[in-house]
Amino acid sequence: MDYYGLMRIAPRFPVLALLLSALCASAQTASPPAPAAQSSALDAALFYQLLLGELNATGEDPGAAFSLILDAARKTADPRLYQRAVDLALQARSGDSALQAARAWRQALPLSREANRYVLQILIGMNRLAETAEPLKREITNAEAKERAIAIGSIPRLFARASDKKGAAQVVEQALAEYLSTPALGVAAWTTIGRMRMEAGDGNSALEAVRKAQALDANAEGPALLALALMATKQTAAEALVKKYLDGKPQAEVRLEYARSLIEARRYPDAASQLDTLTSERPEIAEAWLMRGALALDDNRLELAEAAFKRYLALVPARNSRSAASAESQGLVQAYLALAQIAEKRNDMPQAESWLARIDSPEALLNAQLRRAGILARQGKLDEARKLIRSQPEKTAADARQKLNAEVQLLREAKQYRAAYDLLSESLKRFAADADLSYDLAMMAEKLGRFEEMERLLRAVITSKPEYQHAYNALGYSLAERSIRLPEARQLVQKALELAPNDPYITDSLGWIEFKSGNLAEAQRILQAAYKNRPDAEIAAHLGEVLWVMGRREQALAIWREGMVLSADNETLLETLKRLRVKL
Template identity: 35%
Template sequence: MKFSNPLLYAVCLSAVFHWPAAAQPTSDDKLEQVEQIRLHAGELPSVTLTPDLLYRLLAAELAASQGQYDLAGQTLLDLAIETSDPRLAKRAFQFAMIDRNLARALAAARQWALLAPKDPEAVASSLALAASSGQTAGLANALWQRIDKAEDKDRAVAQASAIIGKMPDKRLALEVLEKALHPSVMGMPSAHLALSDAAWAASDPDRALKEARKAQELDPDSGLAAQRILEYGLQADPELALKETREFVQTHPDSRDVQLLFVNRLVERREFDEALRQVAIMRRNAPEDFDLLYTEAEVNIRAAHYDQARKLLEEYIAVQNQRRLSIRDKASNAMSDASDARLLLVQIAERQNNLKEAIAQLELIDDPSLRFQAQVHKAVLQARMGSLDEARRSLDRLHPRDTHERSVLALTLASIYREAGRTDTAVEVLVKADKEIPDSTEIKYDLAMLYERQGRMEDFETLMRRVIELDPNNANAYNSLGYTYADQNRKLDEAQDLLERALDLDPDNPFILDSVGWYFYRTGDYEAAIEYLKRSLSQMDSIEVVAHLGEVLWVSGRRDEAMKVWSKAASTASDNEVLQETLKRLGVKLK
């Protein structure tokens, strides 16, 4: 049977295809697809729907429905080549992406672009995948051709920027973008914004700042340029970047995004007074912008101005309650916003060690999406107050809706018992939970760590290896097992492999950096150990890391430095077990 009418052919295909969950289109998407088929009917192939073709289409669909996206993708790619139908190539591309088979995805995207050269999605997908695979030959010219032919050149430049952003070599990506942006578009602010982002990704903050300033010269009112001048300038030239941002927000009082970013960066620099002055200016300029009450409260919390923060949050909650009573606002996010504010009040109460007030605020949270979280938190606070039985009853009263919430309850209860020194009871809780929810790597991980605390090293190793088997990308599992071997000064070759894998998965994790530093200490590479431990400490204020760093400095002969590190830590946490054990083992007495 031959279909010369492409629309009728498409209807037959739609009857065969049932999209997998990961790529299920909405009703609007389907209507748009049919409309596109109608509009481009003359461009689609005339295909004979033979029994063999129908069988292979059905086989591909069946494979996809069973999660065999590899087989489905290859079948559809073969069919796309045979029939010259771009829709089949697109489907092959989608299945390959779901399967994370980048090689096949690239082949399918190229076939899709070849069969539908006027389809911007097809061309962009092909270029992006080629870039992510490091295949850049001719990429700059291809990008320029798209920009040159585009009616909306700003959008074309943004797409080019997104495509080169997929390239693993960021310096090469910058070079490709430079070649793709011909002189005829360099008068557009968007071109310089794209170059600014590419330079930043290539670790060239000076160039990034330079390009952002060029964009602002072309468009003095550009908030996007102002944001980049602040962000990139804080690394290249902090004081000048702050000065330029002050001038911009003064002359552009409506630049809300820039002002909020400015406040955020001031808070990060602990320049709280200026941050609060900026929020005050914003509130004067926009008195009906009640979200600024929340912003000002957040800044006051960071500045430890708790009374003022509480006053602002109570005012903000009152506004949200008024919104909830408004007929016009029944479908608003007022309930959610009020609950978020109460979570900040909980945070304030905890910092002031007023746990009863924290619990009272948690009880007032009525947002259904936060209610479970709030009640779990309440149980944790009850346990911190010494009421373990009450905490257990609070958790028992909850009705978990799914496996995730069941896991959270078990992990929370185990954590409560662990913190109370009842490790055996915590183990019992998690052993029971592990039997009920055998696929939970979180439960297995925490149970393994409890085994390690009990000294059951064989059980710890077995369970942690099971976590890695179930979740090969679990950096914490590799780190925990690798650190344990390093700490016990055994299986150091395996510890190296485990920690390297952890570092590959999460290179900036301070806990992993600490473990790597401790591994280098065990292998006698003191300089490397000090480097990694200092990197860890720069991201995480941890007495344990301080204890490690001090020990490496002491053993390597830098004893004055070690004493300074330890003394500073002891001034705030003299009773820390790891610190005291380290000092005792090395026979060190702090002055």
């Protein structure tokens, strides 16, 4: 039983403090003394009983303490004493005693929602799910009419720690059966049933629950949020239900969550479209501008990104930037760093430093300093940049890893592949189990022409972390790039796509394999889809070459020009143009 989830931190001698307070209040408002025979509920015997109970609670006999306090609760029908008895039993890790006290409390005070909730939570904690149907029904009926939908919606949280998810779903469905067709509570009931089914791993039945809820009210927010959650579990049919809701009168928060889920699925153009709609309809929602700016920056659309980040800053008060725990503070840091990056890309280093200077949160100082190191490297001061990175304190292992990533990135951008390789090799001694680090080392080995070492490292990553899609993709692409073992390359990249559907860079690899295999039409189709999903200079290089070989020279030139706008220093694009002797 999860006793810690139920226990409350109680003050020492809480009952005595309570009763002494009551005595003081009574003394202040009392009428002239009555004859001694007319004693109050808190007579000497009861006072002594409570004192003895609390002394036992702090001593070595919690069982006696429980019995004394529960007896006092029964004599007085005081809910605070019942709660104390339950707490004592939970502290003693006695689920049966806690349930006894909670049931006694509920029997004495049948309308007490708190007493009934204790019964329900204790039964769940003891995994006695078959007995929870009755208190669950009572939890709903005891709520005021206007609060019943909220009570129904909170049920999944009550059962969050239940080990038998399927059993919990069945009990909840049984308890809510009478509400499923009612206009007022049907939506909440079906949504809750859907969430319980989802937690039990029954995605198809959960989808059916969403459909039932939407049939009762197409504009209800709850079913749409459940459909979004089901999208994350790879229930592809759930997206149509989300769109159905968005076609009506949606809450902005649902569209925002949908955009976030699209970003997680690497469907960046679709996410950008949703954010464009949201910022048009509800321009006061700051987070939408922040997300839109991040997508635009990732696409190298600097003007759009800058405008979005500045709009975000206009909506979020700068005074929150010092509150490290605030989501707005983190957003401010992200915006300042992004605007500094935009200025850096424009070679406006004073403006970049001006944005970085606005970051005043100590927790974000490392990010700011790493960005400053990037500026130094861009000015040709690579050694100074590396010294700045290495001089930063490391509060956590994550800080150390972040510093390493930044230094390797600077070396990679400076084409100092051997130095990056040596740094990664040395760092693997400290972070031996880090798959990302092994992957990065493999990429540097490839840059140095050490293909056997690269393959060994990538296969080791695949063995230790079979879900690591980047390793499959990198190995498959490398084989294709060298025009060797193309069937194996295709299998590796297809495996990567299974792990990360819709990833445009993995799709690009598959298209490149088709090109190397001589399947030009299929290569064009795949690469156009990848480029549409993610306009990127490297994808543009590949798509342009396919079009060039197919004799569609003007289209190829147009794609390459777009690629140059996206990233004029992209290695793959520049190498492709040089190899094909093309001048734009």
